[in-house]
Amino acid sequence: MFxxxxxxxxxxxxxMSVRGVAIASEEEDAPESAVSSPPMEMDDPGTPGKQGIEVxxxxxxxxxxxxxxxxxLLDANFGIGDRIQLKLERPYLTQWARxxxxxxxxxxxxxxxxxxxxxxxxxxxxxYPQYEFNDGPTPRDEDGNPEDKAGSAFLIxxxxxxxxxxxxxxxxxxxxxxxxxxxxxxxxxxxxAGRSVGGHGRVLAExxxxxTTHFKNRxxxxxxxxxxxxxxxxFAHSQLELGEFASLGHSIGATEAGEPSTSMxxxxxxxxAPKE
Numbered sequence: 001m002f003x004x005x006x007x008x009x010x011x012x013x014x015x016m017s018v019r020g021v022a023i024a025s026e027e028e029d030a031p032e033s034a035v036s037s038p039p040m041e042m043d044d045p046g047t048p049g050k051q052g053i054e055v056x057x058x059x060x061x062x063x064x065x066x067x068x069x070x071x072x073l074l075d076a077n078f079g080i081g082d083r084i085q086l087k088l089e090r091p092y093l094t095q096w097a098r099x100x101x102x103x104x105x106x107x108x109x110x111x112x113x114x115x116x117x118x119x120x121x122x123x124x125x126x127x128y129p130q131y132e133f134n135d136g137p138t139p140r141d142e143d144g145n146p147e148d149k150a151g152s153a154f155l156i157x158x159x160x161x162x163x164x165x166x167x168x169x170x171x172x173x174x175x176x177x178x179x180x181x182x183x184x185x186x187x188x189x190x191x192x193a194g195r196s197v198g199g200h201g202r203v204l205a206e207x208x209x210x211x212t213t214h215f216k217n218r219x220x221x222x223x224x225x226x227x228x229x230x231x232x233x234x235f236a237h238s239q240l241e242l243g244e245f246a247s248l249g250h251s252i253g254a255t256e257a258g259e260p261s262t263s264m265x266x267x268x269x270x271x272x273a274p275k276e
Contacts, residue, residue, distance in 0.1 A: 031199045032227075034161060035171040035192035038075065039225040039247035039265045041208040042173040042190035045116045045126035045159045048079035049274025058267040065259030067097035071107070073267075079274055083119065087112035087130070093137060101144055105137030108150065114159075122163035130155040134181070151181030157188070169194040171206075176213075186218065187211045201228030204247070218256040221263070223249035230268075243269035 034044040038058045048054045056075040062068070073091040080086060091107035112130035134152040141147055157175035164170060170193055177186040192206035204227065209220040225247030235241055244267075251261040 031167065031196035031202075033163065033167060033169040033194040033196040033202050035169060035194045035204050035206060036227070038073075038267055038269075039227060039245040040192060040204055040206050040223060041221065041249070042171065042192050042206050043128060043157065043159055044161050044169075044171060045114070045119075045124035047083055047085035047114055047116055047126075048077055048271070050079055050081055052079040052274030053077070053272040054269060055271075056267060056269045058265060060263055060265045062261065062263045064255075064257055064261040065097075067095070067259075069093070069095040082274075083116040083126075085114040087114065095139075099142050101140055101142075103137060103140060106135075108136035108152075109133045112155075124159075124161050126159045128155075128157045128159055130157075148181075148183065151179050151183045153180060154178045167196045185213050187213060187215065197228075200232050201226065208249075217254065219251055219261065220253055221249045221251050221261070223247050223263075225265075239273040241269075241271040241273070243271060245269065 034046055035042060036044040036046065038056055054077040056073070056077075058071075058073040058075060060071040060073070062070065071091045071093055073089060076088045078086045087110070089110040089112075092105070093107045094102070094104040096102045110130055110132045112128055114126050114128040116124055116126040118125035132153045132155065134149055136149060138149055139147045155175055155177045157173055159171075159173055161169050161171040171191070173188065173190040173192075175188040177188065179185055188208070188210055190206055190208040192204065194202050194204045196202050204223075204225040206223050206225075207220065208223065210218040212218065225245065227243065227245040230242045230244050232241075246266040247264070249263045249265075255261060
């Protein structure tokens, strides 16, 4: 079990300015410090740019009480113009818990469109409507009998971020999730912060809370993460970029399942620069 005090100390340590770390000069373009998904749960208003492409291969391991699970996710994004992005996601899921059969299969397909309608003086605001299909695996009870799927849903997030002092970003997300099979709606609320490190990396932290429409807590997680560029010198004169990311999250307070939850996310991203 993770100690909450350790998590708080890690968050503070990651976001502190560390003397001796080489950082990009003030004269250069502002280094990346956005609080983005992946590896975080919350997202940022940034888009790939005109005909820019970003493909993320993401792995997540989850532990909740005696239960174990994993998600292998393909997350593909394409930029239309400077401020609009199309998204396609499809995960592969596994799940195991004591007294339940091992379950696996392709998860629900998700499509989204992000529109950054404010981008001024370091402040960015975007809307990111998404639709989740009801094509995920059918869960089964302890006797192997099928249970109801999660159902199709609309997710309507508002994403905000503000760059401060060249190297820092503060971020917030508010999202309403409408289940179309009347299986329960949700509100997601998140606050996050990021700091650029060395011009090619960033440390990240967030508090992400899933709640009912009456604001009753379902689960709240604290997460810390890292994202960076791999081999930046190799791709300095090309349109390609290779990234890496990882994060560690843990629930705080009560959870709807009644058991604490820990998650670890890691992966790589392939980016094609936008057209000039």
